[in-house]
Amino acid sequence: MGSMDSGIRDVRAGRLASSEYSEVFSDLHPPLSRHEAFVESDRCYFCYDAPCMNACPTGIDIPLFIREIAAGNPTGSAKTILSENILGGMCARVCPTETLCEQACVREAAEGKPVKIGLLQRYATDYLMENGQHPFTRAAPTGKSVAVVGAGPAGLSAAHRLAMHGHDVTIFEARPKAGGLNEYGIAAYKSVDDFAQKELDFILEIGGITIQNDKALGRDISLDALRAGFDAVFLGVGLPGVNELGLDGEDAAGCIDAVDYISVLRQSNDLSEIAVGRDVVVIGGGMTAIDVAVQTKLLGAENVIIAYRRGPESMNASEFEQELALKNGVIIRHWLQPRALTRNERGEVCGITLDYTTMNDGRLETTGESVTLASDQIFKAIGQMPAEKILAEAGMALSRGRISVDEERRTSIPGIWAGGDCIAGGQDLTVAGVQDGKLAAESIHRALSMQPEKVSGFAEAVIASNSEPATASAQHPANPSHISG
Ligand SMILES: Cc1cc2nc3c(=O)[nH]c(=O)nc-3n(C[C@H](O)[C@H](O)[C@H](O)COP(=O)(O)OP(=O)(O)OC[C@H]3O[C@@H](n4cnc5c(N)ncnc54)[C@H](O)[C@@H]3O)c2cc1C
Numbered sequence: 001m002g003s004m005d006s007g008i009r010d011v012r013a014g015r016l017a018s019s020e021y022s023e024v025f026s027d028l029h030p031p032l033s034r035h036e037a038f039v040e041s042d043r044c045y046f047c048y049d050a051p052c053m054n055a056c057p058t059g060i061d062i063p064l065f066i067r068e069i070a071a072g073n074p075t076g077s078a079k080t081i082l083s084e085n086i087l088g089g090m091c092a093r094v095c096p097t098e099t100l101c102e103q104a105c106v107r108e109a110a111e112g113k114p115v116k117i118g119l120l121q122r123y124a125t126d127y128l129m130e131n132g133q134h135p136f137t138r139a140a141p142t143g144k145s146v147a148v149v150g151a152g153p154a155g156l157s158a159a160h161r162l163a164m165h166g167h168d169v170t171i172f173e174a175r176p177k178a179g180g181l182n183e184y185g186i187a188a189y190k191s192v193d194d195f196a197q198k199e200l201d202f203i204l205e206i207g208g209i210t211i212q213n214d215k216a217l218g219r220d221i222s223l224d225a226l227r228a229g230f231d232a233v234f235l236g237v238g239l240p241g242v243n244e245l246g247l248d249g250e251d252a253a254g255c256i257d258a259v260d261y262i263s264v265l266r267q268s269n270d271l272s273e274i275a276v277g278r279d280v281v282v283i284g285g286g287m288t289a290i291d292v293a294v295q296t297k298l299l300g301a302e303n304v305i306i307a308y309r310r311g312p313e314s315m316n317a318s319e320f321e322q323e324l325a326l327k328n329g330v331i332i333r334h335w336l337q338p339r340a341l342t343r344n345e346r347g348e349v350c351g352i353t354l355d356y357t358t359m360n361d362g363r364l365e366t367t368g369e370s371v372t373l374a375s376d377q378i379f380k381a382i383g384q385m386p387a388e389k390i391l392a393e394a395g396m397a398l399s400r401g402r403i404s405v406d407e408e409r410r411t412s413i414p415g416i417w418a419g420g421d422c423i424a425g426g427q428d429l430t431v432a433g434v435q436d437g438k439l440a441a442e443s444i445h446r447a448l449s450m451q452p453e454k455v456s457g458f459a460e461a462v463i464a465s466n467s468e469p470a471t472a473s474a475q476h477p478a479n480p481s482h483i484s485g
Pocket residue numbers: 094095096149150151152153154155172173174175178179180181182185186187190215216217218236237238239240259262287288291387390419420421422427428429430431433
């Protein structure tokens with residue numbers, strides 16, 4: 001690392017030959033062939049009260065879907081998966097299975113070699129999406145409408161389930177494309193071939209879902225308007241803000257929000273145009289830290305260091321993710337906490353000083369020693385922040401800035417449900433967002449089913465008969481606006 005001496009940052013695009021990009025960013029877990037899927041499915045014991053199933057946040061019947069693959073019925077298998085998790089294709093690619101179903105698999109305990117549940121799930125869902133039709137049909141229209149805010153995994157899962165129950169769903173999404181972090185955040189090598197958009201199209205095939213892109217809650221629409229115009233509202237807004245390091249100069253060039261950088265990378269059609277430093281330092285210990293470190297290394301950075309303030313066992317990134325980083329040549333340095341940024345004469349960040357840390361009586365303390373690392377790019381990956389302002393203005397009960405919900409994902413405001421990263425107590429995983437969306441949709445469906453039936457054609461009849469105007473008591477008791485349409 002030499003760039004700090006001169007203060008000249010070495011940040012360049014096109015560090016690799018153009019033919020190399022697709023190779024280095026290829027599928028992290030290549031799919032199983034038909035034969036491999038048969039062989040792998042044969043390893044499953046089809047356990048009674050299967051521990052893998054209990055470990056799946058969406059409760060997919062794993063032994064059943066594996067048995068269906070073994071029986072040569074991948075379409076049926078996919079339907080089993082998708083009936084619990086409509087984003088089963090993406091989850092097969094991004095779930096940390098090593099800490100969920102595969103960790104719980106009895107073959108992991110017995111031989112340290114679990115059934116490859118994630119890859120089998122991918123085999124079945126890919127088969128259906130490539131060869132089959134959308135496996136679910138919509139119930140008869142209920143005439144009820146639901147607003148979903150945010151088109152990430154939580155919002156899409158809620159929207160699909162609500163549409164299946166016959167409700168009309170409008171999704172309001174702040175960004176130009178739907179998909180949330182599936183489209184803008186997940187590492188490029190986990191979701192190749194534009195899979196997020198393919199899965200989105202697949203989800204929308206159910207019908208009854210309209211997406212309004214570039215429509216942000218708090219900017220273009222208000223919660224009050226949504227509550228007035230729809231029978232129910234689901235919030236799946238994720239965590240739109242980022243945590244700051246709290247250091248002088250972190251707004252300067254060279255100090256970058258990791259999630260923003262990944263989103264530019266994910267939207268790029270030509271990775272040779274993405275500028276990357278020769279020396280890169282990443283601050284953080286979660287999935288985002290690993291993802292930005294690995295991807296900058298793949299883009300051709302020479303030295304990539306992840307600096308994390310505690311030990312390896314405290315990192316949010318799983319052991320598998322940490323190994324992935326190491327395999328790709330990333331160095332992980334533990335027990336280091338940022339103290340100050342170094343800037344060159346142009347004001348750009350070109351280095352960082354970190355204090356060594358230690359645990360003392362359960363408290364993290366600095367040791368008094370420090371190290372300074374030269375860096376062309378410093379990535380902040382110390383977590384994201386909720387949209388606290390919008391949520392607080394709505395008067396919703398929050399817990400540490402995230403929305404408090406009950407087990408059905410109801411918020412403290414009647415008629416508003418929430419799920420995914422924006423709620424308190426979640427796991428901040430794609431699969432957890434999907435489960436929240438599903439649970440909320442079922443709860444909304446139950447609530448809407450208890451509302452009195454809409455009187456079909458009532459408003460038209462009133463107009464046609466030119467009779468007395470409808471009295472308040474003749475109107476829909478829950479929401480007068482329901483009479484039209
Ligand atoms: C870099 C990175 C890598 C990750 N990798 C993995 C992984 O490999 N595996 C895994 O399981 N999880 C991973 N995660 C976590 C996972 O992506 C999230 O847990 C998941 O996307 C949460 O879904 P969500 O629908 O709650 O939020 P999001 O996916 O964030 O979607 C929220 C949506 O709401 C929209 N929105 C926000 N504010 C507004 C507003 N005011 N009005 C309208 N729309 C709004 C956003 O634009 C977005 O589309 C990763 C996260 C990050 C940041």
